Amino acid sequence: MPIKIPAELPAFKVLRDDNIFVINSERADTQDIRVLKIAIINLMPKKIVTENQLLRYLSNTPLQVEIKLIQTKSYVSHTTLLDHLEKFYNYFDEIKNEKFDGLIITGAPVEKMKFEDVTYWKELTEIMEWSKTNVFSTLHICWGAQAGLYYHHNVPKYDLKEKMFGIFLHRVNDEKADITRGLSDIFNAPHSRYTEVKGEDIEKVNYLEILSESEEAGIFIVATQDRRKIYITGHLEYDRNTLNDEYIRDKEKGEKIDIPKNYFKNNDPNEIPIHSWRGSANIVFSNWLNYCVYQNTPYDIETLH
Structure with missing residues (x-):
């Protein structure tokens, strides 16, 4: 089944050129099928890039998915054209009376700050509180995962001595867990963050489960037992070149940054990065949509509570 997005959204052409089945809203409206409604709170600075990344994986299932993009009112992006935001994004106030099968809260480059010092923290907490009754399953990514663990379960984050940066x-x-079903016993995933959460804090919350972790990168996938909340501390959605782009950006800023670990062939930044996590990303996003959302969400989404 296709993913339903406006034909004018840049991701439409990107996905179609990747031979991914997409249809515009007009055609989708003529199909007699129950679509999954997924909202995305996009907190990343390069919003179009993040849209393309997430929509690529959300489209890789037999399910028809309708996307609604959300931006914060308390902070306006300076790295995405205002015309794009006005055309394709909604504010929370505009959708807060709707029900959604799924919600994605992305990462954000604010992990060095205390949660309460982030400009849009109050607005984000309102969204996370709203998600308890208006969303069936929420997927939190990187800083979004740390924010969700802190807000919902009082799990703190800790500063790292150096950036966790690379493929681990x-x-x-x-x-046998639904979100990790089909993954290899050992698999790769990207990380790009300055903070971490610790297993000892998560284990104090008896309805949280640590489903995947790394000896070097630490906790990776955490979920509530009912799978209504999923937390992923890395960036499975990243494209082949995303870590390279971040590496170049940080170097140009004059920041002290090491080459992303286990990323370039022969550890040489002049080589093409090895995209070693694509299969794992497809599995995790498909599992979330199928097992955590589609198989359990009410057919009449308006009955969700």
Whole structure:
């Protein structure tokens, strides 16, 4: 089944050129099928890039998915054209009376700050509180995962001595868990962050499960037992060149930054990065949409509570 997005959204052409089945809203409206409504709170600075990344994986299932992009009112992006935001994004106030099968809260480059010092923290907490009754399953990514663990479960984050930056090996703790089903025992995933959460804090919350972790990168996938909240501390959605772009950006800023680990062939930034996590990303996003959302969300989404 296709993903339903406006034909004018840049991701439409990107996905179509990648031979991914997309249809515009007009055609989708003529199909007699229950679509999954997924909202995306996009907190990343390069919003169009993040849209393309997420929509690529959300489209890789037999399910028809309708996307609604959300931006914060308390902070306006300076790195995405205002015309794009006005045309394709909604504010929370505009959608807060709707029900959604799924919600994605992206990462954000604010992990060095205290949660309460982030400009849009109050607005984000309102969204996370709203998600308890208006969303069936929420997927939190990187800083979004740390924010969700802190807000919903009082799990703190800790500063790292240096940036966790690169591709790291992870193990599956429960191969029968729905979100990790089908993953190899050991798989790769990207990380790009200055802070971490610790297993000892998560284990104090008896309804949270650590489903995947890494000896080097730490906690990776955490979920509530009912799978209404999923937390992923890395960036499975990243494209082949995303870490390279971040590496160049940080170097140009004059920041002290090491080459992303286990990323370039022969550890040489002049080589093409090795995209070693694409299969794992497809599995995790498909599992979330199928097992955590589609198989359990009410057919009449308006009955969700």
